[in-house]
Amino acid sequence: MAVILITGGARSGKSKRAETRARAFPGQPVYVATAEALDAEMETRIARHRARRGTDWIEREVPLDLVPALIASDGGGARLVDCLTLWLSNLMHAERDWEHAVSELAAVLPRLKSSVVFVTNEVGLGIVPDNALARSFRDAAGIMNQTVAAAADEVEFVVAGLPMKLK
Amino acid sequence: MAVILITGGARSGKSKRAETRARAFPGQPVYVATAEALDAEMETRIARHRARRGTDWIEREVPLDLVPALIASDGGGARLVDCLTLWLSNLMHAERDWEHAVSELAAVLPRLKSSVVFVTNEVGLGIVPDNALARSFRDAAGIMNQTVAAAADEVEFVVAGLPMKLK
Amino acid sequence: MAVILITGGARSGKSKRAETRARAFPGQPVYVATAEALDAEMETRIARHRARRGTDWIEREVPLDLVPALIASDGGGARLVDCLTLWLSNLMHAERDWEHAVSELAAVLPRLKSSVVFVTNEVGLGIVPDNALARSFRDAAGIMNQTVAAAADEVEFVVAGLPMKLK
Known part of the structure; x- marks a missing residue:
C-alpha cells in the first residue's frame, strides 16, 4: 500500500504519470473523477482523459465526498483521484468546510x-491574482497540497511530462 | 548531436543557460529568434539579449517556419531557438495548425x-486564467513542452538561474 | 556563516522551511519582516506566521532599508528575511531604485x-499578465531572484512543503 501525490502545472503530463503509477499496482484500477461534465470544455477534457486511459478502469464520479468514496472502494486495485484542486474548488463552491x-x-x-494516487495542481507560481477569491483559492490549494504531501509516501513534481522526485 | 530543451519561468535565466549550452558545441552558433521587434517592450528585450550574447552568432528571425529554418541551417554550429512559446503564439495568431x-x-x-537548444516557458503554474484564449494557450504550451521534451536528449528546468536536470 | 535562499510559490511552505533553517544556527534568531500590517488580509497572515514561529525571535519590521538592517543586526543569531518579493514591491511603490x-x-x-535566510517567491510561471505593471514586477522579481541566488551559498525550491536543492 502506498499513497502517492503527483503535482504540477496545467498540461504538464500529471494525469498520464498518475495513470502509469496507478496501473503498476495489482488489481483493477479505480478512476475517481472529481470533475463533473458541466460544460463543453470540461466534457472534452474528460473524454480525452478517458480515451487515453482505456476501458479497463472502474469509474467513479466524486465531486465532493471523497473520503467516503475512498473507504467504499478500499480493498481492491489502486485508486487514482484526478484531481484534488477540482475537489477543493467543488467544496468551496458548495460552501463545505474544506x-x-x-x-x-x-x-x-x-x-x-489499497493504494491511492492523487493528482493535484500547483497554482501559486504566477503573479498574485487581482481578485480576492482567486487569492483565497490559491492559498487553500497550497495548504491542501502541503497537507496531503506530508501524509503521502511519495510525492512527484511533473514538468514537461518528466517527474522530479520530491519525497 | 544533441537536442536540449531548457524550460522555466519568466526571467528565470533560461536564455543565458541556453546560450552557455549552445556555445559548448563546436562551430559558429546560430541564434534563431522567434520574436519580431513589433513594439518597444520587445525591442528592448531583444537588444538586451543581443548585448549579452555578443556578436559572434549568426542571427535568424524565424517567427513561423521553424522546421524549414532548422533544416536550412543544418550542418553548422548549434542552433539556439529562443523561444518555443513565442513561436506557438505566432502560429496561433497566424491561424496556422500549431x-x-x-x-x-x-x-x-x-x-x-547539428545540435539544437530550445528555450521554452512554463506558463501553467498559476491560477486558471479567466479568459478562454489564455486557457487554450497554456494548454497548447503544455502539450508542446511535453512533445518536445519527449523528443529531446536532455531537459533542464531553470529556477533563479539554476538548472535542475529533468532528463 | 551561510546565505540561504528559499524560493517557491504562494503557500508552498517556504516560510516554515526558512524558519527551520534559521533556527539551526546558534544564537537567538532575528525575524526581519518586510511586510507592514496595512490591511486585514496582511494582518491575519502576519499573526499566523508569528503564532507558528513562537516568541523566542527578535522581531524587526523592515519594509525598505534591508541592507542597513542586516548590517545593524549582524554578529548575533541568524536573520530570516521574509520576504524579498514584498521588499521589492515596497521599493517599487516607494519609487526607490530597486x-x-x-x-x-x-x-x-x-x-x-551572521547567517541570513531569505524567503522569496517564484511569480513567473503563470500566463503572461495583461497589465504592464505586473509584467514589470515579475521581470524584476526574476532578476532579483537570480542575483540573490548567485550570491547565496545554498538555494532551495519548495513545492508542497518539500525542498529541492538547487545549489
Whole structure:
C-alpha cells in the first residue's frame, strides 16, 4: 500500500504519470473523477482523459465526498483521484468546510488498504491574482497540497511530462 | 548531436543557460529568434539579449517556419531557438495548425546533424486564467513542452538561474 | 556563516522551511519582516506566521532599508528575511531604485558575520499578465531572484512543503 501525490502545472503530463503509477499496482484500477461534465470544455477534457486511459478502469464520479468514496472502494486495485484542486474548488463552491475535509482526508490515508494516487495542481507560481477569491483559492490549494504531501509516501513534481522526485 | 530543451519561468535565466549550452558545441552558433521587434517592450528585450550574447552568432528571425529554418541551417554550429512559446503564439495568431507544426518539429529532430537548444516557458503554474484564449494557450504550451521534451536528449528546468536536470 | 535562499510559490511552505533553517544556527534568531500590517488580509497572515514561529525571535519590521538592517543586526543569531518579493514591491511603490538596492544587497552578503535566510517567491510561471505593471514586477522579481541566488551559498525550491536543492 502506498499513497502517492503527483503535482504540477496545467498540461504538464500529471494525469498520464498518475495513470502509469496507478496501473503498476495489482488489481483493477479505480478512476475517481472529481470533475463533473458541466460544460463543453470540461466534457472534452474528460473524454480525452478517458480515451487515453482505456476501458479497463472502474469509474467513479466524486465531486465532493471523497473520503467516503475512498473507504467504499478500499480493498481492491489502486485508486487514482484526478484531481484534488477540482475537489477543493467543488467544496468551496458548495460552501463545505474544506479545511476540515482536507484534514479528514489526511487522517484517513494511513488506514487504507489499497493504494491511492492523487493528482493535484500547483497554482501559486504566477503573479498574485487581482481578485480576492482567486487569492483565497490559491492559498487553500497550497495548504491542501502541503497537507496531503506530508501524509503521502511519495510525492512527484511533473514538468514537461518528466517527474522530479520530491519525497 | 544533441537536442536540449531548457524550460522555466519568466526571467528565470533560461536564455543565458541556453546560450552557455549552445556555445559548448563546436562551430559558429546560430541564434534563431522567434520574436519580431513589433513594439518597444520587445525591442528592448531583444537588444538586451543581443548585448549579452555578443556578436559572434549568426542571427535568424524565424517567427513561423521553424522546421524549414532548422533544416536550412543544418550542418553548422548549434542552433539556439529562443523561444518555443513565442513561436506557438505566432502560429496561433497566424491561424496556422500549431498541433501539426509541433508534431512536425518533434519528427524532424532525430534527423538533424547539428545540435539544437530550445528555450521554452512554463506558463501553467498559476491560477486558471479567466479568459478562454489564455486557457487554450497554456494548454497548447503544455502539450508542446511535453512533445518536445519527449523528443529531446536532455531537459533542464531553470529556477533563479539554476538548472535542475529533468532528463 | 551561510546565505540561504528559499524560493517557491504562494503557500508552498517556504516560510516554515526558512524558519527551520534559521533556527539551526546558534544564537537567538532575528525575524526581519518586510511586510507592514496595512490591511486585514496582511494582518491575519502576519499573526499566523508569528503564532507558528513562537516568541523566542527578535522581531524587526523592515519594509525598505534591508541592507542597513542586516548590517545593524549582524554578529548575533541568524536573520530570516521574509520576504524579498514584498521588499521589492515596497521599493517599487516607494519609487526607490530597486536595481541598485538588489545589487547592494548581493554585494553586502559575503561581508556579513551572521547567517541570513531569505524567503522569496517564484511569480513567473503563470500566463503572461495583461497589465504592464505586473509584467514589470515579475521581470524584476526574476532578476532579483537570480542575483540573490548567485550570491547565496545554498538555494532551495519548495513545492508542497518539500525542498529541492538547487545549489
